[in-house]
Every structure is written in structure tokens, then in C-alpha cells.
Amino acid sequence: DQQVKQNSPSLSVQEGRISILNCDYTNSMFDYFLWYKKYPAEGPTFLISISSIKDKNEDGRFTVFLNKSAKHLSLHIVPSQPGDSAVYFCAASTGGTSYGKLTFGQGTILTVHP
């Protein structure tokens, strides 16, 4: 049972435009959400996170939106740059006694064309 789903395996965007990556979850106990970026042959690196008490968090070109009623979050990258081309994973945790364990989505490959 996939509790965190990224339904788009890939996304192609022109440089300078907005990239929107989506993620859906089914477990209503999730209360902390993260986005990771992964380049080939490297480990995932943390990008941005959001707590369930918020509906938006911004960090430079990256903004994460959370819609708890729809169990949906999205990552917006504006403007997109060729260096943003990578695999993006969303992840979720239940906080509390979960010991920081994360449940990951399948990933979305973002390609930003110059």
C-alpha cells in the first residue's frame, strides 16, 4: 500500500518557467512533509519541508504548498534552472514517536531545458 504517491514519473519544463511537482498521501497521521532532490550517483539532499500546521513554506525559488483536506502537497520552483534537473522525492512522517522515519514517494524526474 503506497501511502505517499507521486503520480507523474517525469516533468519537462523550459528554463525560466515554473515547475510544479505534485505528491498525494493517504495516511492522515502524517504531520510533517519534506522534499528531497537527488542527482545521479549521489544521495538525496534535503530541499524544503512543511509542518501540517502550515499551508505554505517558502525558501528562495522553492515553495511547498500543503492542502490537508485533499491530502496533497506540491513543490513549486520559480524560475526553473537547468541545474534543477534531478529526481525529486516527497516524503512524510508522523512525528511523535515515529523516530523520524520517513515514507517516500516514487520520485519525479524533472528536466529543465535551456
Add this chain to the structure above:
Amino acid sequence: NAGVTQTPKFRVLKTGQSMTLLCAQDMNHEYMYWYRQDPGMGLRLIHYSVGEGTTAKGEVPDGYNVSRLKKQNFLLGLESAAPSQTSVYFCASSYVLAGGNEQYFGPGTRLTVT
């Protein structure tokens, strides 16, 4: 700071052979995790540890054992490798923080079992 390091980077095993993957972190993190990444599956948690001398099962623990004899090291063992264990293995660590915290990942170990 080296962050999270993993040894080896690549390994090819024959079915039935055993091996140990080593993860080391120099950030004094309490929590450590082992994941495997397979195409289309995202990252799945194998085992995790919330402190020196403690380990617990994750989502896909079968065929693996772990040990955390020192706070900075987390070992993943395969006693009798099977082709289904061909994967990329990532180690991660995190500090203890109520409400959620990001994990820091190593560069990965690519394992092929023939």
C-alpha cells in the same frame, strides 16, 4: 565535516555470499537509517536505530541484519545475498527533534547480486 559516508561504493556478489555495508556519520546524530532504492519504488526503509545499541525493523527488513555498536556507525549485513537484493542502498542520519526533522543521506552503495 564529512557528513554521512558509506563503504563500499560498488559491490558485486554471487548468490549466497555475505557482505557488510558500513555507514559512518560525524554529526553526532542519534538516529540512523538504512534504505534501499529500486526503480519506480522510491526509497524504502530496511532498518533503523534510535541510539547506540538499539535497532528496529523498517518496512522491508527480511534478509538483512543491522548493528549499531558505536553511535557514529551503522552496519547493514546480508547473510546470504539473493538477486532480489540487487539495489542501491542509502544510509541516513538525523538528530532528535520533536515535530519532524530532515535526514542527511550518504552517497549510496550500488549492489549487484548475480
